[in-house]
Amino acid sequence: xxxxxxxxxxxxxxxxxxxxxxxxxxxxxxxxxxxxxxxxxxxxxxxxxxxxxxxxxxxxxxxxxxxxxxxxxxxxxxxxxxxxxxxxxxxxxxxxxxxxxxxxxxxxxxxxxxxxxxxxxxxxxxxxxxxxxxxxxxxxxxxxxxxxxxxxxxxxxxxxxxxxxxxxxxxxxxxxxxxxxxxxxxxxxxxxxxxxxxxxxxxxxxxxxxxxxxxxxxxxxxxxxxxxxxxxxxxxxxx
Numbered sequence: 001x002x003x004x005x006x007x008x009x010x011x012x013x014x015x016x017x018x019x020x021x022x023x024x025x026x027x028x029x030x031x032x033x034x035x036x037x038x039x040x041x042x043x044x045x046x047x048x049x050x051x052x053x054x055x056x057x058x059x060x061x062x063x064x065x066x067x068x069x070x071x072x073x074x075x076x077x078x079x080x081x082x083x084x085x086x087x088x089x090x091x092x093x094x095x096x097x098x099x100x101x102x103x104x105x106x107x108x109x110x111x112x113x114x115x116x117x118x119x120x121x122x123x124x125x126x127x128x129x130x131x132x133x134x135x136x137x138x139x140x141x142x143x144x145x146x147x148x149x150x151x152x153x154x155x156x157x158x159x160x161x162x163x164x165x166x167x168x169x170x171x172x173x174x175x176x177x178x179x180x181x182x183x184x185x186x187x188x189x190x191x192x193x194x195x196x197x198x199x200x201x202x203x204x205x206x207x208x209x210x211x212x213x214x215x216x217x218x219x220x221x222x223x224x225x226x227x228x229x230x231x232x233x234x235x236x237x238x239x
Contacts, residue, residue, distance in 0.1 A: 040132070044087075044109035047191060053088035053115050057190065057223040058149045063091040065219055065233065066148055066178065067098075073176040073214065073235050077101055079143035082170065084133055085150025087112035092126055093119060101125065104142070108132045134162035138170035145170065145177040149231075152181040152195040160196070160206055168210055171238045176214065179203065183218055183232040200234045211236040 053059060075081060080102035083091050087107045093116075095103050106129040107113050113128050120126065129136070134154065145167060154160045171177060181198045182190070189195060198206075200216035214235040221229045 041108055043191070043193070044107075045111050048088065048109050048111040048115060053112070055224060057225075057227075057229065058221075059224055060221065061090065063089065063094055063148075066091055066146060066180070067094055069178045069233060069235060070144055070146060070176075073144070073178060075100075075144050075176075080104070080140075081144040081146060082106060082142045084145065084147040085153075086116070086146075088115040089148070091146065091148075092116055096120065096124060096126070102142075103127070104129060106131055106133060106136065133166050134159045136166055138166060140170075141172040141175070142170055143172055143175050145175065145179075147177070148180040149182075149190070151179055152197065153190070153193060155194050155196050164207055167207070168238070173238055175238050176235060177211070177238070178233065178235050180219070180231050180233045183230040186230040186232075198232050198234075200232065203232070203234050204236065207236060210238055212239050 047056065070081065077099045078101055081095065081100060082104040083089065084106050085108075086092060086105035087109060089105075092103055092105050103125065104127040105113060105116065108131060110130045113130060117124075117126070117128060133150070151160075151163060154163055167177060181203065182195055184197050184199050184202075186197050187195065188197075200213060204211065204213055214237050216232065216234040219231040219233055221231050223229060
């Protein structure tokens with residue numbers, strides 16, 4: 001039986017709960033950061049407080065593609081990597097299993113990060129950042145920047161350029177970014193929100209002259225309920 005193509009990754013409606021404040025996350029240390037609008041944060045808090053992390057369309061048990069792209073781009077255990085919009089993703093678990101020494105996970109949902117943190121040892125060497133990347137001011141630069149399914153939620157030019165400024169500030173010269181978005185023929189909405197879709201050419205045009213193309217590939221992600229979402233992964237280097 002053919003697997004249906006996804007026009008939207010919204011499985012069913014959810015009850016959106018109020019936003020959770022930074023200091024409600026319990027024992028998780030958080031880096032200061034300006035938060036997204038109340039509406040945006042409430043939406044994602046609602047997603048991660050009303051569903052299991054395995055019951056969202058972007059869930060993947062093993063982040064094999066992201067790991068392969070990061071390692072192919074040159075990631076080694078002594079390098080620093082930040083996962084933008086990492087939420088409850090298993091990428092942080094996989095990186096720690098590979099003895100990655102400097103891992104940061106940023107998401108605007110404290111509930112999502114708490115879900116990930118609870119899977120790990122109490123002393124896991126991870127820096128958890130609750131912030132909206134479009135308002136975030138990095139206090140260091142990273143060797144690698146990973147983003148799977150966060151950038152495509154930024155549909156206004158203002159938000160896209162704010163993201164680019166954070167990427168410019170947060171990535172070392174010669175550092176690599178692996179950015180996964182919906183492809184041009186991917187879903188038009190996700191979690192009830194509109195998205196921007198990309199191929200490599202469109203993404204490079206958005207990122208601007210400080211970034212050079214390294215490689216790109218298409219990927220078919222199968223959601224937990226069996227729909228296919230077409231993704232575009234693009235690797236760039238900061239010049």
